[in-house]
Amino acid sequence: MSSNTLNDEFFGGEKASGLQTFDAFPKTRQTYRVPSSRGGALTVVLSLLCIYLTWHELLQHLDGTETQSFGVEHTIGHSMQINLDITVAMACDALHINVQDAALDRVLAGEILKKESTSFDDTSAHRLVAIGDRPDHVYDVMARAKKSKFGKSRRRPAAWLSREDRSSCRIYGSMDVNRVRGDFHITAKGHGYETAGGHIDHNTFNFSHVVNELSFGELYPKLINPLDDVTATTDERFFKFQYFLTIVPTEYYSETNGRSLLTNQYAVTEMSRPVSHYRVPGIFFKYDIEPLSLVVTEHRTPFLRFLIRIINIIGGVLVSGNWVYKLVDLFAEYFRKKKRSMDGMINGRLGGSHKD
Incomplete structure (x- = not known):
């Protein structure tokens, strides 16, 4: 039996599904990989916010309190x-x-x-x-x-x-x-x-x-x-x-x-x-x-604590940005559905008036 066959048998079927279940690093959904102007704008805003907060923390580290x-x-x-x-x-x-x-x-x-x-x-x-x-x-x-x-x-x-x-x-x-x-x-x-x-x-x-x-x-x-x-x-x-x-x-x-x-x-x-x-x-x-x-x-903040604060700032901004993006997406989808329902009601009324 060839090595390819052994690999297919080992990584296929139940073995493969078990490894997928055990995987601690979930992959990004395909829908999240679609570029959008809203996502690009939020990325720019988050980047600027990270730069500002990092610069402010650096000045505090250098000047002290x-x-x-x-x-x-x-x-x-x-x-x-x-x-x-x-x-x-x-x-x-x-x-x-x-x-x-x-x-x-x-x-x-x-x-x-x-x-x-x-x-x-x-x-x-x-x-x-x-x-x-x-x-x-x-x-x-x-x-x-x-x-x-x-x-x-x-x-x-x-x-x-x-x-x-x-x-x-x-x-x-x-x-x-x-x-x-x-x-x-x-x-x-x-x-x-x-x-x-x-x-x-x-x-x-x-x-x-x-x-x-x-x-x-x-x-x-x-x-x-x-x-x-x-x-x-x-x-x-x-x-x-x-x-x-x-x-x-x-x-x-x-x-x-x-x-x-x-x-x-x-x-x-x-x-x-x-x-x-x-x-x-x-x-x-x-x-x-x-x-x-x-x-x-x-x-003055010790250098190691300063690095930890910078990491926390960047991580916190990214996580908060992800929540903001999801909320914006949720509200946008809600208003889109409401608009579609309103458009459907208007079209239905207009269609009924034409039949009369």
Whole structure:
């Protein structure tokens, strides 16, 4: 007996019907394979819906979701680091730098911070403007939050400058202060504090300045603060620049990788004006620390769960589309039958009237 005969006998008759009954993958009915404009339109709509939902899920996966919560700040009274990089349009020998806080402690900032002669250049700076909500996400903040020390000035080194170009002073560095309300100020020697050498000539006063960096906490140069690259100029000799800063201790936490970052955000308002010769001109940064802390938590969907969600979206859209197609087909068939019955009744009436 040939192999073909054996195959026919084995797969024919009752054996074949038994295998067909056991088949777990039913085949598409022949009537469903007939192309139609309605089916083509539904296919296009479902494809666009799948693309939109997939794109929306991808954006959520990349951006993540963030929640903000406030809590009581427990570190009031401890030390805090101030990072400063500012250029003032006066000679370094004519400036006096101090910090005085609510605890009546005084920090001789001029002996801690570094000073170097430089030129005054505000071409890359901007005026202080209102800053809205920060668009930065936790992931972006942590990516830029790398510890660093103050690098070299973006201006030309003092050795390259002529005597005329050394008329300004760059003040930069970090210092520790009490974590309480305080006042950090830059004034002229002999004004505000008694110092050796007497008063400085008033005609040399020019408190125009450029703030390259002003932050609180550990120094992260790539994080943007409200006063970074801000300039303020004046033609008045006796002029008082005042910045009122409200500091909010902030923690960024990522649930995806478990990393956290402690830093300080601040909001700033300016109130500057000319003053009389009996007042103290200068640059004043008055800061206050909120008793609340902000916690910004980020959550991103793991990649495997993201793939499962995409598969569920596509599968759900296809199944829902199949139901919609069947319902549309059912209603279309119902209205077709109703129309045929109505047409039959009309034709019957017209035929009866002709016979009469």
